[in-house]
Amino acid sequence: MNIIKGLLIKDILQLKSYWKTTIIYIVVFTLIGITQGTSGGVEMVIILMLTLGFGMFTMASFNYDEQAKADSYILSFPLDIKQVLVSKYILVISATVIGAIVGIIFSIIIDINTKAFFPDFGVLLYVAIGSIFCISIIEAIQIPCIYKWGSEKGRIHTIIAIALIFLIIGGLAIISQNNSIIFSINAVPNAVDSFLPIFLIILTALIYYTSYKFSYKIYESK
Amino acid sequence: MANNNKNILEVKNLNKEYNSFKLKDINLSLPKGMIMGLIGENGAGKTTTIKSILNLTSIDSGEINIFGMDMKEEAKKIKEDIGVVLDDSFLSEHLTPKDINQIMKNIYSNWDEDLFLEYLKDFKLPLKQESKDFSSGMKVKLKIAIAISHYPKLLILDEPTSGLDPVARSEILDIFQDFIQDGESSILVSSHITSDLEHIADYITFINDGKILLSKTRDELLEQFGIVRCSKEDFEKIDENDYEKYKINKYEYDVLVSNKKEFKRKYDFKVIDKPTLDDIMLIYIKGEK
Amino acid sequence: MDIIISNSVDTPLYEQVKEQIKNKIVANELKAGELLPSIRSLAKDLRISVITTKNAYDELEKEGYVKTIPGKGTYVANKNTELIKEEQLQKVEGLIDTAVSIAKISGITKKEIKEMLDILYGEENENKQKSIKGRKV
Numbered sequence: 001m002n003i004i005k006g007l008l009i010k011d012i013l014q015l016k017s018y019w020k021t022t023i024i025y026i027v028v029f030t031l032i033g034i035t036q037g038t039s040g041g042v043e044m045v046i047i048l049m050l051t052l053g054f055g056m057f058t059m060a061s062f063n064y065d066e067q068a069k070a071d072s073y074i075l076s077f078p079l080d081i082k083q084v085l086v087s088k089y090i091l092v093i094s095a096t097v098i099g100a101i102v103g104i105i106f107s108i109i110i111d112i113n114t115k116a117f118f119p120d121f122g123v124l125l126y127v128a129i130g131s132i133f134c135i136s137i138i139e140a141i142q143i144p145c146i147y148k149w150g151s152e153k154g155r156i157h158t159i160i161a162i163a164l165i166f167l168i169i170g171g172l173a174i175i176s177q178n179n180s181i182i183f184s185i186n187a188v189p190n191a192v193d194s195f196l197p198i199f200l201i202i203l204t205a206l207i208y209y210t211s212y213k214f215s216y217k218i219y220e221s222k
Numbered sequence: 223m224a225n226n227n228k229n230i231l232e233v234k235n236l237n238k239e240y241n242s243f244k245l246k247d248i249n250l251s252l253p254k255g256m257i258m259g260l261i262g263e264n265g266a267g268k269t270t271t272i273k274s275i276l277n278l279t280s281i282d283s284g285e286i287n288i289f290g291m292d293m294k295e296e297a298k299k300i301k302e303d304i305g306v307v308l309d310d311s312f313l314s315e316h317l318t319p320k321d322i323n324q325i326m327k328n329i330y331s332n333w334d335e336d337l338f339l340e341y342l343k344d345f346k347l348p349l350k351q352e353s354k355d356f357s358s359g360m361k362v363k364l365k366i367a368i369a370i371s372h373y374p375k376l377l378i379l380d381e382p383t384s385g386l387d388p389v390a391r392s393e394i395l396d397i398f399q400d401f402i403q404d405g406e407s408s409i410l411v412s413s414h415i416t417s418d419l420e421h422i423a424d425y426i427t428f429i430n431d432g433k434i435l436l437s438k439t440r441d442e443l444l445e446q447f448g449i450v451r452c453s454k455e456d457f458e459k460i461d462e463n464d465y466e467k468y469k470i471n472k473y474e475y476d477v478l479v480s481n482k483k484e485f486k487r488k489y490d491f492k493v494i495d496k497p498t499l500d501d502i503m504l505i506y507i508k509g510e511k
Numbered sequence: 512m513d514i515i516i517s518n519s520v521d522t523p524l525y526e527q528v529k530e531q532i533k534n535k536i537v538a539n540e541l542k543a544g545e546l547l548p549s550i551r552s553l554a555k556d557l558r559i560s561v562i563t564t565k566n567a568y569d570e571l572e573k574e575g576y577v578k579t580i581p582g583k584g585t586y587v588a589n590k591n592t593e594l595i596k597e598e599q600l601q602k603v604e605g606l607i608d609t610a611v612s613i614a615k616i617s618g619i620t621k622k623e624i625k626e627m628l629d630i631l632y633g634e635e636n637e638n639k640q641k642s643i644k645g646r647k648v
Contacts, residue, residue: 076278
């Protein structure tokens with residue numbers, strides 16, 4: 001456990017020069033939220049953007065490792081590949097969750113500030129889970145891609161992969177003539193009490209797990 | 223294996239092939255308290271050998287034994303007691319020595335924070351400065367300070383002195399000799415700058431084209447080997463079994479002999495020079511037999 | 512203790528170390544029972560390999576100049592004057608042998624060599640008398 005902690009400290013310290021950017025990012029989105037805060041959908045944008053922002057922000061740690069070609073050096077420590085990967089996934093997942101939580105907090109602040117309506121925690125939580133789910137798909141694709149092709153090429157492959165997914169979903173939607181699949185997120189308030197959030201959480205966990213397995217295979221064969 | 227107790231590191235029949243490069247039957251043994259220099263041209267296989275020993279890259283066949291344990295089975299346990307300096311791989315340059323201390327505290331159970339800070343002071347390295355602002359000499363010293371602050375019994379360094387000025391190189395050789403003072407710890411160090419290792423290395427292993435050409439004690443190699451400089455006619459008088467290799471120069475033949483005393487007894491040649499490691503390398507690589 | 516290592520001479524490093532320590536023992540600069548530096552610290556101070564230093568100490572021990580007590584260190588041995596003299600004598604004999612063979616080749620007579628020896632041995636006396644001679648001239 002100590003080793004994973006050490007690796008996490010490494011990533012967090014490596015990212016310290018990024019903290020400023022992140023804070024600016026948060027402030028900008030909050031300001032946008034406050035100024036435009038009368039419309040009901042702003043919480044969704046804020047939570048989604050902060051979840052995305054935090055998640056992507058930790059991806060920079062792969063860049064730093066790559067620049068320093070740290071792989072070999074790190075593997076000379078008393079640890080195994082598993083621990084290296086687990087630490088990365090913990091970093092990315094916790095940053096994503098923290099992003100969602102920060103998003104909820106800011107949404108509440110905006111809601112109270114604009115006095116539009118008293119925050120509905122259920123809705124915010126639902127939006128947060130939905131955001132984490134969406135972002136987890138991107139991350140789950142991106143991490144193995146980075147291990148396979150490096151951060152530069154990996155990013156391109158990620159974009160291609162995500163575009164493909166959207167095309168497939170879009171195609172399916174057209175085929176089924178049921179556009180509500182894509183825009184079902186608009187139906188949020190009605191679905192709050194359903195089993196969907198739990199289902200999404202399980203699905204998110206599964207997505208990360210599959211991604212981890214892929215990364216492990218890729219890393220091992222290097 | 224009881225008979226291995228004296229050797230800290232043993233490599234047996236290591237083979238590895240990747241792309242067009244091949245490591246062929248690498249055998250090494252490094253006793254306690256000794257320094258082994260791994261020398262060879264760039265691309266001869268030094269880094270691959272070191273990475274194979276450290277299990278950083280897969281090997282096709284062979285056995286790596288460190289502290290009497292098999293690297294395949296006890297990698298984590300072994301790595302607790304190894305300090306590593308790699309030429310082409312390190313932590314992000316955005317980290318300060320202070321950051322690195324925070325990290326390493328969690329990585330090595332034997333990490334000694336005070337010792338690390340002391341080394342930083344000795345090596346005149348600033349605690350709170352990102353290492354990207356360090357000179358190359360400072361960077362190497364930082365890497366070495368990290369590598370020795372958890373009391374490793376084996377230090378493995380890949381090209382630690384390349385790109386350094388003579389003063390920094392000499393300081394680093396001092397650190398090495400300090401490290402082996404206890405008589406228990408050993409160093410495996412690769413370099414293409416042979417003069418660094420010529421004096422302080424106890425063993426010299428010479429690798430070329432993925433094969434080990436020589437692995438001998440420094441004294442055997444530098445005090446017993448000789449270079450006979452002679453004319454073509456004289457060269458033709460030499461029995462083929464009495465020399466290792468020869469190289470034809472414009473005005474003379476350079477003949478590498480492995481036992482100059484013996485050679486002197488047998489032949490009456492005037493000029494037998496004491497070779498440097500570079501001379502030996504050169505004749506081995508460029509010479510004929 | 513001064514030990515000077517030279518790279519430009521043909522003498523092996525371990526022999527340079529050995530000879531210089533030996534000379535110090537013969538000259539009584541290093542006295543019987545004195546503790547020599549440990550192999551590792553001497554190696555470090557001279558910036559030479561441990562094995563080189565060990566070879567030097569081993570040779571010294573073989574020739575009876577030093578004695579190693581395991582776990583304690585290496586000491587200058589109680590001087591066996593006979594032995595040292597015997598060894599020095601052999602060395603002198605060897606050199607004279609070379610001198611004689613050169614002399615024979617070049618037709619230098621025994622008498623001439625003897626004179627040479629007289630002069631060399633007389634040098635000390637001569638040096639003492641130099642001042643007197645100087646005044647005479």
